[in-house]
Amino acid sequence: MITEAQRLQSVQEYYFSKKLQEIANMKTEIPIISLGIGSPDLQPHPEVIEELINVSQSGINGYQSYRGIPEMREAMSTFYQNKFNVSANPSTEILPLIGSKEGIMHISMAFLNEGDKVLIPNPGYPTYSSVTELVQAEPLFYDLKDENNWLPDFEKLEKLAEQQPKIMWINYPHMPTGAKASKDVLRKLVEFATRHNILIVNDNPYSFILNDEPMSILSIDGAKEVCIELNSLSKTFNIAGWRVGMVIGKENFINSILKVKSNMDSGMNFAIQKAATKALLVDNSWYDELTNIYAERRKIIWEIADLLNVKYNREAVGMFIWAKLPNDKKDDKTFIDEILYDKKIFITPGSIFGSNGKGFIRFSLCAPLEKLIEVKKRLEA
Structure with a gap:
């Protein structure tokens, strides 16, 4: 059997x-x-659909670079600069993904060994814990509670840090609760990660839905030394089935993730990359x-x-x-x-x-x- x-x-x-x-x-x-x-049940921007159709008919359908086309990485960099005031080198600090869910697996495989501890929000996206289990690391759940506006309790986090976790998953604006983290909370998280040598991964796909203050943890001083950020075009641009995401962080983090990604897929469809580039630049x-x-x-x-x-x-x-x-x-x-x-x-x-x-x-x-x-x-x- x-x-x-x-x-x-x-x-x-x-x-x-x-x-x-x-x-x-x-x-x-x-x-x-x-x-x-x-x-999302709404349509993408008409220019995005038009770009997808036109490029699909161009005959360029072969395997693509694992790093994505330069124009899309440039557009991702511009998007982060304009929307979050975060500078990211499009050649070395941005890696397009076939959806950010793919990135959760790639990041876990790139940085976790069997038995490593991982801080996971409770409540939180179930994939954080399932992927942690799949790579045979150990989940350490940290409480988010209604009475604390679904924000971390830093006193309790300090106790969990004694177990020397390697990665901490955060997700603000938070899914499922819709809670926002202030700049002060993000700063405390960066300081916590720096103190304990933890890699924070902020999963950030909901910043532009009914939110007047989009924020990236990478806008915090010192964040790039201990943080990376996942983002997705699915919700913001109504292209969930197209599978376009990104991870942003300093070069050595990106290179580690690329080692995994390049052995697991053969690059994103060219027409989708061109259409995603158009989406990132809408007014x-x-x-x-x-x-x-x-x-x-x-x-x-x-x-x-x-x-x-x-x-x-x-x-x-x-x-x-x-x-x-x-x-x-x-x-x-x-x-x-x-x-x-x-x-x-x-x-x-x-x-x-x-x-x-x-x-x-x-x-x-x-x-x-x-x-x-x-x-x-x-x-x-």
Whole structure:
């Protein structure tokens, strides 16, 4: 009998992979409306689509450089300079990725040995812990809690640092809660990493959704010595299925990640790179238009949350609404399943993001207004 690798014994199939299959198999008289996943339903900028079509027809379809085309790296550098006031050498400090999720694996493989400790937020993106397990490192979960605005408790972090973690994952604006980290918090994180020789990885794909103050940890003095940043074009430019991300950091960090990446893929499609370059250079009206659409949707989600008697923070940013269940509703998975089976509406349970997510639910803004209005009608009925 051929058995699977031991590393898979601690890793489960991704929640959404199983749940979406369950939903697909459900036989219902009315369509199920999903407010579960943050998959943008809006179109990319028309010029981006036009560029993709034109370049696709040019006949340039061969394998591409592992480092990405120079124009795209230049555009990524310009984007970071204009939006975050961060200077990054496009030749040595930027590495395009086939989605930032790929980068989580590459970074883990580049820097972690078996048994190394990794600081992971609770609640947080489940892939941080699953990839840590896959490379046979050891997760050290650090608490993010509602009473502390979902920010790290630095006193507790100091205790965890005694176990000599090698990497710390952070994610601000935070998914799933939408919490923002101030410049002061980012500065404290850089100082913490410097003191304890920890590599901080900030996963930063939500900065431009309903957020007036986009920030990069690399804008903090001294951050490049101990920090790298992942970013993605998926949410900001509505090209989630195109798989375009990036990692930014100093040259020796980038070179280590490239050693892994160059052995795992054969470069990003040329036409997608050219279209992504166009996306990175759109003017500010693009961001304003997205903000208006998401703000309108958010108002309806707030009304839906009020109907469900769940509490939420109107100051949160990003493309999700994180809400706390009433005290008499402790089991978030049961709560969302009752709504799924009764009203044919899918909402994400907070507990899939960690134990501190228990008793919370998450709504996605990635549904058109007419569907959100239909959700509201079903709940009112």
